[in-house]
Each structure stands twice: as C-alpha cells, then as structure tokens.
Amino acid sequence: MNGLSRLPLRARLTVWYTLVLGLILLAFSAFVYARVRAGLLAQVDAALTLAANQALLGVAEGDGRLTFAESGRNPQALRRLSDDFVIFLLSPSGTVLDTLSSDDQLPQFPPQPSGSATLFAEGDAWRVYSQVITIAGREGRLLAAQELDPVNTTLLSLEGQLLLGLPLALLLAGLGGYYLAGRALRPIVHITRTAQAITAGNLDRRIAHDGPADEVGRLAQTVDGMLDRLEAAFARERRFTADAAHELRTPLTALKGRLGVTLSRPRPVTDYRATLIEMEEQVDRLIRLTNDLLFIARLEQAEFRPRLEDVEVTSLFGSLLDQLRLLAAARSVALVEELPPGLYLRGDIDLLIRLFLNLLDNAIKYTPPEGQVTVRGEKDDRYVTIAIHNTRSSIPAEHLPHLFERFYRVADDRTRGEGSGGAGLGLAIAWEIARAHGGALTVQSDPQQGTTFRALLPSGS
Template identity: 45%
Template sequence: MFFLRFGKSTIRTRLTAWYVLLLGCTLVLFSTYLYVQLENSLLGQLDTALQVAASETFTEVIEQDAHPAFKIRKQSATITRQLANAGFTVRLISPKGEVWDGIGSYQIVPAIAQIKPGYTNVTEHKKIWRVYTQPLPLSPTAGWLQVAQSLEPISKASEHLRTLMLFSCPTILLVAAFGGLFLAERALRPIDRIIRTAQAIGPGDFTQRIGYRGSTDEVGRLAITIDKMLDRLEAAFEHERRFTADASHELRTPLTVMKGRLGVTLSRARTVEEYESTLQELQREVDRLIRLANGLLFLTRLDQSSSEYRHSLTNVDLNELLEILIEQIQPLAESKNITISVSIDPSLHVPGNSDRLTCLFLNLLDNAIKYTPSDGQITVRAHRERGEAKVTVTNTGKGIEAKHLPHLFERFYRAESDRSRNTGGSGLGLAIAHEIVRLHRGTICVTSQPNQLTTFTVQLPF
C-alpha cells in the first residue's frame, strides 16, 4: 500500500530508487571487502599457526633407522595431543615422497605431486587442506617436514558470513526503501502545497499564497520565492487591470463626444458654417485619440524593450541635447511670454538612448510650458552631483496640491483641476517620463509649492 500510495510521485520514487541503489552498491562493496578481508585474515592466522607448529615439531626430529623420525613418540605425548586436538597433522617425507613418520591423522592428508617449500592447498573428496612444507637440512639424509590443517573451519566461517550478508543486505535495502520514501514524503511535502496553491490560482485571482513556515532549506526557499513571484504577478495584474480600465475610459470619452456631436449635427439640416464647426471639433477629438493611441503604443514599446535597452546605449551629451530641445520649444514659450532660464554644465555626458532621453525632457519641458501662466518663468538646470547628472525643470504657477504628488507618474492620472481638455493632455506624459528614467536606472521626483514653484528632478547615473 505504501508503494501504491507513492507510485505516481516521480520525484519521491526517483530519490528513493537512487538512494536504495547507492546504498545497495555501498553494501555490496563493503560486504565484499569485509568477506575478502576476513578470509585473508583467517588464512593468515592459519599460516602463522602452521609455521609455529612446524617450528615446535622441528626440534623434535631425530635421525632414526637411517631416516628422520619424531622422538616425541617415545619421550612424551603432550605435543602430539596438542597438535592433534588443534587439528594439525605433521609428517616427515623423503625426497621421493615416502612418509617416514607423522603426528596426528597424517594418513588422510593427500600427497603432493611436486613438493616445494612454502604453502600449498591440496584437495581430496571436496576437502581442502592447507599444507606448509619445510626442508630438513639433516646430513646425510634430507627430506621434508609438512604441517597440514583442514580449511573447513575457515570455509564454514566464510559461508556463515556470506549467508548473513545475503539475508541482511535485502532486509537493510527494504528498510532503507521505506525509510527513504518516508523521508522523501516529508521533505517534499511543501511541494504538494505549492502544487495545490498553483492549481487554486484562477485567471483573475492571485491572492493565494503558500505561506511556508518551515526551515529555509532548498524547498523552503522555493516556496518563499514563489510567494514573492505571486506578489509581483498580483501587482502586475492589478496594474494592467487599472491600465486597461483607464485606457477604456479615456478612449470612451472622446468617442462619446464625437458620437453625440454627430447625432446632434445630423438631427436636422445645418449651414455650411455649422458643419465646418462640427468637423473642427471632431478633428480636435481625433487628434486627442491619436495622441492617446501614440502614448499607449509608446508605453507598450517601452515595456517590451526593457531587456533590449542595454544593447542600445550610447554616450549622450546632455548639454547639447537640452539646448536643442529648449531651442525647439522657445516659440511656444514666446507665444505665452514665458522666460526660460538655462544653467547647464558643459561636457555632461551620460550613457543612454538619445531618442528616449529626448522624449523624456521634451515631455517635461512641454508640461512646464503647458502649466506655466503667461509672463511666467521656467528654469532648466543640469549639473553633476555625487556621481550623477542632475537635471531640474522648474516653472512658476499655481503648483500641485500635495495629495496629487505621489500619483503624478501613474498612467492616466491627472489632478482634478487639470482634467480639462483645453490642455490636450492624456495623462500619459509623466508616466512615459517615469518609464524612460527607470530604463536608464535613474530617478525622477517632483516637488511643488502651491502658487509658487513646481520642480521636476531627474537624476541619471554616469
């Protein structure tokens, strides 16, 4: 049931499978190493015991009946019993392979076809013997001393260890599999919450949050990051919703005016002058629609070109740019008898897009002329300040109320007193200026003293 429950959880099963596979490989390698080390250790101990037994019995070898023999048979049976009880067999062999004498059950040890000093394994009837051979440097007769012991105890110990490994390894892996699934389920539980939250998010509802409260591990950071992403998505969605609503309202107003004016004009016959007047009013409304559409298109392009902006940077001379723009708007200022004062530091260069900066400062200058009364004054200053280029555009006039200042750079926002269509504004100029400054990694702000001065400040990094 446990595996059925998590059978479709790909990440859980993969993590558990890799964990069990790694553990299985580790167990196999460790068990093999342990098995080989134990077998070699037991065999080494046996070889040492054979060599010690050979040393003890070598001192008991004498010359008897023209060939070597053990004197312990006649003097004492202590060594004989000890060796026999320990499973050792000792024999003396002639150079031709004849057995001269022996201790223990040396008759059952199979003969070695080619005798040589050292250790040898001999097998008979599936029973393996470990034989240690040592030469007898006796004169005039020479031969071999052989000490042997069965490898059956070592085989039984190795087989017992092998049986334990064969039964214990699968048990360990089974326990590890259940434990791995349990731990993976606990570790990945926040991901289930992330999935449920993502499924609960509808096309118009970004209020759902994961609300992770656990440790800040990888999964925790993922949950927190997704919550922050949802916050940004909600803010962007709300921003776009307001933008769409405002754009619809701004588009509906001139269209309603145009439709109403056309209906009134067509309700009865009119004179040529009345038709001309109606067409002129419709032309002004169409101009407003064109400016509005151009502003919306420009904002859309700004949003889409955010990632491409860095590739279009050039070295822009603000001194030259501002002088050209001021020269262009000078006729508008003169028509309202507005004085423009200029104070710009020479060689004021910033990295930026000249077209975008032209739009930025042209919007600010046009805005200043629009809201400066006749015989007013506009002051443009540009200088270096703390590693940035600071440009200020100040105009006299009635100013802006404090409650409107935080919202001036929002799209379609206009102070109530400025919603008259006489100015021709659509509420997008300052929003466009704000987006251009943001693209240039700068800041823009506004301060105003009612009935005195209004100052827009732009700071661009060098």
C-alpha cells in the same frame, strides 16, 4: 530508465535511495566478508606456524634420514599435534620421509615453497604451511596442514546472514525512504495545489510556508514572490485597460455628442464647420493617444532599435528650450540652463528629443507661476546624468513609485480638466526611452526643494 522516469517523484526518490543504499551495503558486506576470511586464515596460519615449530622439536636424524623420533623432547606435544594437524617431513626432493597424524588417509600435496597457501586435495580445502629445516646436517622440509572445513563453515554462515540481512535492510530502507520522501515532498504538494487553485481572478492566495528556510522553503518564498509580481502586473493591466477605455471614451463620447446635436436639426454652414473643427480636434487626440500606445508597446517589446549617435547636450537643450520658452513665459516660469560644455550623449536623437520634451513640458506644466525650471548635467566614466528640476512644486510620496506607469496620474491632476492633464503616457514613454538606451529615469520630490527628474544615459565620445 524510461519506465522509471514515468513513476511519481516520490517513488523515483525511493528507488534511487534504495539502489544507492543497496550498493553501499553490498560493498560493505564484501568488505566484512573479506576481512573475516582474512582474519580466519591468519588464525589458521598462526596455528600452523606454531604446530610446525612444535613438531620441529621432535625431528631427529636416524638411519641416515630425518624422522619424528619418539624419544623427542616433548612426545605429548607431538601426540596433541597429530590430533589437530597433519605434519609431513619431506626430503629436499619432496619425498615423504615421515608423517605425524591420527588420520590413516593422508592427503597428497605437491611440493610447496616456504610460506602458507590454500590447496585442494580430493575435493577438500586445506591450509598448508611449509618451511625448510636442517637437522644434524641434513636438509628437509616440514609441512603442516589443516583442513579448512571449520573456516568454510563459518564463512558460509556469514554469507547466509549477509544474504538474508541485505534484502531485509533494503526493504526497511525502502519503506523508510518512501515515508521520508513523502514528508519531504509534502510542501511541494501544497505548492502544487495552491498554484492550481490560483486563477486570474483569484491572485491573492499565497503558500505561506512556515517551515525551515531550506530548498523547499526558498521555493515557496520564490513562488509567493512570483505571485506578488503577477498580482501587481494584473492590477496594472486592469488599471491600464480601464484608463485606456476612459481615455478613448472621452473623445468618442464628445464626437458622438457633437454629431447628435448637429444632426438633430438643420443648421447653418458655419455651425457645421465649427462642429467639424471640434471633431477634428477630438480625432487628433485619438490619433495621438493611439500613436503613444503603439509607440510605448514597441519600446516595451524591444521592437524599436535606437539609431545611436553622439549628441551634443548643449545644442540639444538649446533648441528644446527655445521651443518651450513661449509656453514657459505664458505660465510665468523661468527656464535656466546649467550644462557644462563638451557634454555628449550616446543615443537616438529623435527619441532623446521626445524624452526631454516630455520631461520639460511636464516640469513647466506643474510649476506654479513665478517658479523656475532648471536643467543641469554632469558626467562620470560611463554615463551622463541630466537633471530637470522645478521649484515650488512637489509630488506626494505615495505617488512617486507609480509615476512611470502607463495612464498613471496624481489624483489632483485628474480633476484639472481635459485640457491640462494629458493621458498620463508622457512619463511612461520617457521611462521606456531611457530603458531602451540602457539607462534609467528616476524622480525625487520634496515640498521644500521641489521635484527633480534625473535621466541617466550612456555617455558619448
């Protein structure tokens, strides 16, 4: 078996096909041989029974014992029987009383019960039929025998044909199986070659299987789907790398520029102090960006385990909205809370604060003046849904599927300047926090209705 496992799949399939077919043909050959042999013996037994019944017509009582009488009813039939069969007339003790045969050398058979049996006499196989007879009040036994040479000759011929035909059939089946296995595995070879030709820089190739939707077709479709996901993942990673480099380069460039200007000539102490303050702001921005990246990486890799507890929603949002009222007032945005009492979440309080602060800050930031941000909550059997809706603001539909990706920002947002747009990690962090709690974060946006973020989170007690 170890040697077989090292063969190519095509050869292994052919070997297994051939072995299974060989076992089937062997069983079928044995069945045919047994049925032919049984049929031939049944014919011999029928002939022996008929011969015994015809010979019985010539049995008579003479000189105090049973004998084949020449004056029987059908002497011609007895003569024909003597040419084809050996007929014995026995006493109840097994003594031969008379015989009917054209052969001078008669075989010797031991006493036999009634019925048919195969016996061997002097190396030859005979089929023997025995029956008890009673003539004129005298009992005896009639034995009809026929040599099995014709039957054995027929069986030997059949054995030769089977032994010759079986290897030939297996050879043809092996060749046909090898060809069919090659055709069946041809799409697999194509899949292998396509997969080998794909590299990180060449992810646009696809198998594009045009055959039936069988196991191989489903495999090809699965591989194409996997390649689609890989290409999308590589595209996200490339975009993430470019965006991360851009976000890191901006404060580093500002730091480098301020250092260069400051060092270009001697300056008053106040200028140095102002430069250090600006540099501290850029360093803080780098620290926040780095911390956000590390935090989201830990969430994605499931290294951060939330400390779960029951959190009362009304008190949580009461404190959060109090922190944001000054920001909302500065932008002329109204904050509305529509939360039912007795609503509890099951989660990590620190992570939940970060999740909802990101959503609320994002909603306030992108709500036009005189707009409104509304927080609503509802509960079902297992989950609590917190909806944060802002009016008079919408997101183009083509951007909605990408809002929760790292560093993704709507194109208009990238042009707003350094102070307003952020790094594009807030929604990605919020999405990962919801996922870490076994929940989900979704978004809907409509030019007439505004934008709504919904956080689906486990319900508390």
